[in-house]
Amino acid sequence: MRILSSSSQSAGEQRQPASGAEPTFRLRDAERAVVAQGVRAEVEPGAIDSFAERVCTFFAAHADGPRVIVGALPFDRSQADYLFQPETLVRVEGQVETLPAAAAVLEAPRCVIRPEPAPSAYRDAVAACLELIKRSAADVEPLTKVVLSRSLSLSSSHAFDAAGLLRALGQDRSVTVFSTLLPGERSGPQPLLVGATPELLVSKRGANVISHPLAGSARRYSDAAADRRSAAALESSEKDRREHQAVVDAVFDALSPYCRELAAPKGTTLRPTASMWHLGTRIVGTLKDSETPVTELAAVLHPTPAVCGLPRRRAAEVIGELEGYDRGFYAGAVGWTDEQGDGEWYVSIRSARIAGAQATLYAGAGIVAGSDPVAETDETSAKFVALLSALGIDEQGRPLRERAA
Numbered sequence: 001m002r003i004l005s006s007s008s009q010s011a012g013e014q015r016q017p018a019s020g021a022e023p024t025f026r027l028r029d030a031e032r033a034v035v036a037q038g039v040r041a042e043v044e045p046g047a048i049d050s051f052a053e054r055v056c057t058f059f060a061a062h063a064d065g066p067r068v069i070v071g072a073l074p075f076d077r078s079q080a081d082y083l084f085q086p087e088t089l090v091r092v093e094g095q096v097e098t099l100p101a102a103a104a105v106l107e108a109p110r111c112v113i114r115p116e117p118a119p120s121a122y123r124d125a126v127a128a129c130l131e132l133i134k135r136s137a138a139d140v141e142p143l144t145k146v147v148l149s150r151s152l153s154l155s156s157s158h159a160f161d162a163a164g165l166l167r168a169l170g171q172d173r174s175v176t177v178f179s180t181l182l183p184g185e186r187s188g189p190q191p192l193l194v195g196a197t198p199e200l201l202v203s204k205r206g207a208n209v210i211s212h213p214l215a216g217s218a219r220r221y222s223d224a225a226a227d228r229r230s231a232a233a234l235e236s237s238e239k240d241r242r243e244h245q246a247v248v249d250a251v252f253d254a255l256s257p258y259c260r261e262l263a264a265p266k267g268t269t270l271r272p273t274a275s276m277w278h279l280g281t282r283i284v285g286t287l288k289d290s291e292t293p294v295t296e297l298a299a300v301l302h303p304t305p306a307v308c309g310l311p312r313r314r315a316a317e318v319i320g321e322l323e324g325y326d327r328g329f330y331a332g333a334v335g336w337t338d339e340q341g342d343g344e345w346y347v348s349i350r351s352a353r354i355a356g357a358q359a360t361l362y363a364g365a366g367i368v369a370g371s372d373p374v375a376e377t378d379e380t381s382a383k384f385v386a387l388l389s390a391l392g393i394d395e396q397g398r399p400l401r402e403r404a405a
């Protein structure tokens with residue numbers, strides 16, 4: 001295990017964060033962790049087109065503090081991001097220990113859950129989307145995929161325990177758990193984006209680039225035979241393979257101009273999380289210019305058709321028309337970049353916006369010709385399971401079981 005620390009002090013006198021202070025940014029999986037405390041300075045907010053330039057300008061203007069920027073990008077390319085330089089930051093590379101489960105056991109919050117939209121309205125939106133896909137078939141650039149999401153709005157009797165939620169999510173070693181501050185409203189608690197994503201948008205170290213898009217999903221089952229059947233059906237589904245290939249092609253097209261080598265060495269594989277099966281392809285490349293910053297790569301990739309659709313602009317318009325709410329930072333990206341342009345950005349799915357006793361959970365599914373509105377609605381329910389079970393409740397807000405203290 002390597003610990004790479006970066007702080008506003010010199011290496012020899014690193015300040016420990018005040019005990020009990022919650023990190024302002026966390027990203028951790030089985031092999032690495034980035035944990036930041038405090039907000040030393042915010043990067044001027046802006047749209048993704050100026051992401052790379054604003055980060056560069058920030059480092060040029062701020063000689064002090066950790067040489068790392070962390071934060072979140074929204075789904076909508078034209079909306080403002082929320083990026084900041086923390087007071088202190090610790091990076092761990094190598095085996096990262098799972099945080100103790102005992103401390104993670106949450107008292108299931110007493111929650112009122114309001115689905116937005118109602119599942120029946122979501123089914124109607126999927127049907128409307130299928131009609132748009134069908135009608136556009138003869139267009140020069142036909143609409144072939146749209147990722148439609150729905151949300152669950154949770155009101156609890158007391159503030160959500162974001163740190164405990166993160167520890168509970170982190171029991172699944174196959175995902176990358178994260179929490180990061182979001183811009184606050186004029187009053188009320190500062191919101192957080194918390195989640196457990198299985199999907200890497202892009203990582204860049206020196207000349208090495210990796211992207212690991214997912215598309216094509218199936219529910220997991222506690223019964224082993226049913227679980228195997230679900231995985232086998234996903235692997236052999238023509239619709240899901242087509243949906244997946246379109247995402248892989250889009251990532252290749254976006255990265256190709258930057259790379260002298262680009263390949264998917266392992267091919268399409270089943271990528272399991274504790275609650276979902278996905279089709280995934282790990283794409284690995286070598287940059288022509290190792291100084292191309294990760295911010296530039298994230299900006300060309302985001303949003304991939306895994307969370308938006310194809311063609312991107314038209315799919316984003318349909319999402320705006322049919323979803324009926326603003327995604328905010330859901331299906332955006334969360335991550336870090338350093339001054340050299342190395343960094344990691346994950347797709348912010350399986351996520352929730354938490355502000356005090358209010359939380360909004362999001363889940364989406366890719367709609368292509370051949371999608372079934374009822375099955376897509378079930379897929380979104382399955383995608384809520386990771387967060388809901390970490391909270392100890394079901395989709396109706398009922399406690400799953402009595403948990404030990």
Ligand SMILES: C=C(O[C@@H]1C=C(C(=O)O)C=C[C@H]1O)C(=O)O
Nearest residue numbers: 215216217306349363364365366
């Ligand atoms: C949009 C989400 O997931 C995305 C959509 C997938 C699909 O349609 O099969 C699979 C993985 C993710 O890229 C989500 O979890 O909210």
